[in-house]
Each structure stands twice: as C-alpha cells, then as structure tokens.
Amino acid sequence: xxxxxxxxxxxxxxxxxxxxxxxxxxxxxxxxxxxxxxxxxxxxxxxxxxxxxxxxxxxxxxxxxxxxxxxxxxxxxxxxxxxxxxxxxxxxxxxxxxxxxxxxxxxxxxxxxx
Amino acid sequence: xxxxxxxxxxxxxxxxxxxxxxxxxxxxxxxxxxxxxxxxxxxxxxxxxxxxxxxxxxxxxxxxxxxxxxxxxxxxxxxxxxxxxxxxxxxxxxxxxxxxxxxxxxxxxxxxxxx
Numbered sequence: 635x636x637x638x639x640x641x642x643x644x645x646x647x648x649x650x651x652x653x654x655x656x657x658x659x660x661x662x663x664x665x666x667x668x669x670x671x672x673x674x675x676x677x678x679x680x681x682x683x684x685x686x687x688x689x690x691x692x693x694x695x696x697x698x699x700x701x702x703x704x705x706x707x708x709x710x711x712x713x714x715x716x717x718x719x720x721x722x723x724x725x726x727x728x729x730x731x732x733x734x735x736x737x738x739x740x741x742x743x744x745x746x747x748x
Numbered sequence: 749x750x751x752x753x754x755x756x757x758x759x760x761x762x763x764x765x766x767x768x769x770x771x772x773x774x775x776x777x778x779x780x781x782x783x784x785x786x787x788x789x790x791x792x793x794x795x796x797x798x799x800x801x802x803x804x805x806x807x808x809x810x811x812x813x814x815x816x817x818x819x820x821x822x823x824x825x826x827x828x829x830x831x832x833x834x835x836x837x838x839x840x841x842x843x844x845x846x847x848x849x850x851x852x853x854x855x856x857x858x859x860x861x862x863x
Contacts, residue, residue, distance in 0.1 A: 637791075638791070667850055667851075669850075669851075674855065675855055676752070676837050676839070676853030676854050676855050676856055677792070677837075677839075677851070677853050678853070679850030679851060679852065680850075681850075682849070682850050689849075690849055690850060693850060725791065725792070727792075736782065736794055736797045737782070737792075737794060737851065738794065739784075739791040739792040739793075739794075740791050741789075741790055741791040742791060
C-alpha cells in the first residue's frame with residue numbers, strides 16, 4: 635500500500651478483555667516495529683521483526699503483550715486481560731532495509747481501557 | 749540505558765524566524781539519529797536521518813547536525829512558517845544484528861509558529 639496502515643484507529647474496551655491491533659506495512663518492507671506512546675511522551679519501543687522473525691521483544695512490558703508476523707507482512711499486537719494502564723496510542727512502523735533504519739510510521743491505534 | 753533529552757519542551761516564535769531545536773543523548777555509541785515531525789491525530793513523519801558516520805543532513809529549509817562524541821544533535825529550521833507548527837521528535841538507534849535496533853525517542857519539542 636501507499637503507507638503503513640493500522641486498524642482499528644480507535645478501540646475502547648473494558649478491563650480484562652483481550653485486544654488485537656493490526657499493522658499492514660508498506661509493501662516490501664523488511665522490518666516492522668511496534669511502539670507505544672503515552673500523552674506528552676515520545677514513542678516507547680516494544681518489539682520488532684525482520685521478515686517473520688521477531689528480533690527483539692525486550693520492550694514488551696509483560697507477558698500479557700505479544701506480537702506476531704507469521705508471513706513476514708501483516709503484524710498483530712495482542713494484549714491479553716487489558717488493564718487501564720495499557721491505555722495509549724500504539725504505533726507501528728516499517729522500514730525497507732534493516733541496515734538503513736529509516737522508519738515510516740502509521741497513524742496509530744488509540745486504545746482506551748475502561 | 750540510552751536516554752534522549754530535547755530542549756526546549758515548547759517554543760513559540762513569530763513567522764519568518766530561524767530557530768534551533770536541541771537533542772542530547774547519553775550513550776554516544778549510536779547507529780543513527782532521526783528527526784521526526786508529529787502532527788495532532790497523525791502519524792510520525794521522518795524528516796531527516798543521519799547515520800553515525802555523518803555530520804549533517806539537509807532537506808529544504810531543514811538542517812540537522814550530529815556531534816556523536818558529545819551526544820548532541822540540532823535541528824535548524826530556516827525562515828519558519830505557520831505550517832511548521834508541530835511536535836518535533838529526536839530518536840536514536842543502536843547497532844544490532846546487522847542493522848538498527850528499535851529507536852529511543854525524546855519527549856519532543858512542541859513548536860508553534862505565530863502568523
């Protein structure tokens with residue numbers, strides 16, 4: 635596609651529910667990154683993939699958070715048993731070359747946990 | 749752990765002025781540094797990418813410099829326009845597995861250009 639596409643753009647859920655956030659990167663991009671951004675803060679790294687391989691998941695806050703990219707294209711970030719503190723903007727970015735490192739971001743998914 | 753600081757946190761200037769945004773980082777062993785622009789309700793837009801071996805990059809009215817040894821970068825905006833109003837974010841990466849790892853961001857500088 636023309637840019638990185640994220641869905642849903644807005645998600646409101648009740649505490650304890652599971653949520654799945656989707657990222658469709660720019661076609662052909664090798665690397666895919668997930669970030670979380672709280673109001674007034676810069677994005678915080680969560681995890682990233684090269685093709686289908688998860689290279690680094692050190693930024694995932696706890697084991698309720700997981701991500702996959704099974705075919706090396708679309709990725710899903712799943713949050714189980716959501717808590718209010720999970721409320722944030724979740725941003726996905728892709729990069730054509732892992733070595734180059736230039737990132738292209740989607741518009742994000744705003745998650746609100748009630 | 750890498751920490752990125754941006755000064756000032758907010759800046760308001762009249763249209764037409766030249767201005768400088770500052771970014772500092774604690775670990776100088778970076779792979780690259782990027783400046784992004786963030787508009788309300790939008791994603792982040794990459795403005796300039798400086799590899800660790802480079803000193804500066806230019807794009808139109810924007811110039812970014814990098815002094816890796818001192819852990820500093822500046823973003824210079826010439827002849828500012830109201831359309832430049834946005835939050836500007838600085839981010840650094842480290843080398844991992846043959847390329848850049850995840851970025852560490854600063855909190856941003858919120859810039860307002862008064863018409």
